Amino acid sequence: MQKNKQVLVLGASGDIGGEVARQLREAGWQVRALKRALGVERRVKDGIEWVEGDAMNRADVMAASAGCSVIVHAVNPPGYRRWAELVLPMIDNSIAAARAQGATVVLPGTVYNYGPGALESPTEDSPQRPTTRKGAIRVELEQHLETACSSGEMRAIVVRAGDFFGPKAGNSWFTQGMVKPGQPVKTVRLPSSRGVGHQFAYLPDVARTMVELLARRATLPGFATFHMAGHWDADGTQLGQAVQRVLARHGQTQPALKPFPWWMVRVAAPFVPTLREMLEMRYLWQCALRMPNQRLLDTLGQEPYTPWDKAIEATLVGIGCLKAPDSARMVEHDQLAQPKTVG
Structure with a gap:
């Protein structure tokens, strides 16, 4: 097994x-990123080496992974489209490259694996029983990884987390369904059914978790799965209330908290593929599914965690809904809102 600190990231854009x-670059890794139609763009930018290629092309992935001890498989079909055609071929290409290099594949996982009949607090080893197409594909994707790891030629780390939000999380429920990026927040749309909890994950915390697990990869099982606790919205309103608190501290009018218009999604779904997929996954907003993180705590000692208000403030600034606070306020905020262990 290679011990170098070279990594290929698929989906780095x-x-x-x-x-x-x-975060890997900041941790001292030599980061290589694969991107289609790179053209005349800079091949090295912000300390990351960009190479032209397509995750659907096995030869491109094999060539880009040369000399790498880790492959981060963070590539997905855009806008929920063509999952059945693209997801499994892409992971198989990453598996082939990992086998050739004796590398570890890191996969950002989801709650899609768990259907509405799952336990309310499924562990990493709980039966999954997905009832949606995307859920079944995610389960099969992980099965491909687990089977490949059984040969001993490669390893894999899967980190399952809730719905992403963060300063750069453009393709997320927060930015596409709950607030409108690029403008002051007047309304926060809440997708959860009344009183139903929902699991969120702050993107920088997820990345930090992966980086810390990679540092311990030699001590982990060949196929290692972990759940993140992330941010638990106990009744479906706490994220919205955090937005209200942050905006109040910035002297802005508190936005209204209103139900997400699922009826509009139902009406338009027959004509818009993305909305059909959203509707299929609605059960995650109707059932309180909360993944516990005990295995992660046992491994790392704590889970990287940024408190609600600090995470929401950074997210609103990052998506253009809020001006960045002055440096003095940011220092004071950082001192008051330190990460903590979550379980």
Whole structure:
């Protein structure tokens, strides 16, 4: 097994892939990123080496992974489209490259694996029983990884987390369904059914968790799965209330908290593929599914965690809904809102 600190990130121009790439670079890794149609763009930018290629092309992935001890597989079909066609071929390409290099594959996982009949607090080893197409594909994707790891030629780390939000999480429920990026927040749309909890994950915390697990990869099982507790919105309103608190501290009018208009999604779903997929996954807003993180705590000692208000403030600034606070306020805020262990 290679011990170098060279990593290939697939999906580095996206949300989670970009955050993991940046944090790995800051942790001293030599980061290589694959991107289609790179053209005349700079091949080295902000300390990351960009190479042209397509995650759907096995030869491109094999060439880009040369010399790498880790492959971060953070690439997904955009806008929920063509999952059945693209997801499994892409992971198989990453598996082939990992086998050739004796590398570890890191996969950002989701709660999609768990269907509405799952336990309310499923552990990493609980039966999954997905009832949606995307859930079934995610389960099969992980099965491909687990089977490949059984040969001993490669390893894998899967980190399952709730719905992403963060300064650079453009393709998220927060930015696409709850607030409107680029303008002052007047309304926060709440997708949860009344009183139903929901699990969120702050993108920088997810990336930090992956970086810390990679530092311990030699001590982990060949196929290692972990759940993040992240941010638990106990009744479906706490994220919205955090937005209200942050804006109040900035002297802005508190936004109204209103139900998400699911009826509009139902009406338009027959004509818009993305809305059909959203509707299929609605059960996650109707059932309180909360993944516990005991295995992660046993491994790392604590879970990287940024408190609600600090995470929401950074997110609102990052998506253009709020001006960045002055440096003095940011220092004071950092001192008052330190990360803590969550369980």
